[in-house]
Amino acid sequence: MIEIFGNNAGLVWNALNAANGQSGKALKKATKLKDKELYAALGWLAREGKINVESAGDDIVVTLL
Numbered sequence: 898m899i900e901i902f903g904n905n906a907g908l909v910w911n912a913l914n915a916a917n918g919q920s921g922k923a924l925k926k927a928t929k930l931k932d933k934e935l936y937a938a939l940g941w942l943a944r945e946g947k948i949n950v951e952s953a954g955d956d957i958v959v960t961l962l
Contacts, residue, residue, distance in 0.1 A: 905930055905938035910947065913961045921957045 912927040925935055942948040949960045
């Protein structure tokens with residue numbers, strides 16, 4: 898299971914590397930991850946200090962650090 902989280906984190910990182918500053922909705926579309934998978938990947942990247950997550954109304958905006 899840990900390997901899946903890491904792979905999904907890689908998908909998110911690659912999507913952000915291609916176009917930094919994406920919303921949660923845009924990341925879901927770019928990575929084709931489900932909500933739980935996306936948020937687990939974001940948690941992984943946040944724990945490693947790779948991303949910044951900010952609230953934007955009903956969504957979030959994620960940027961690489």
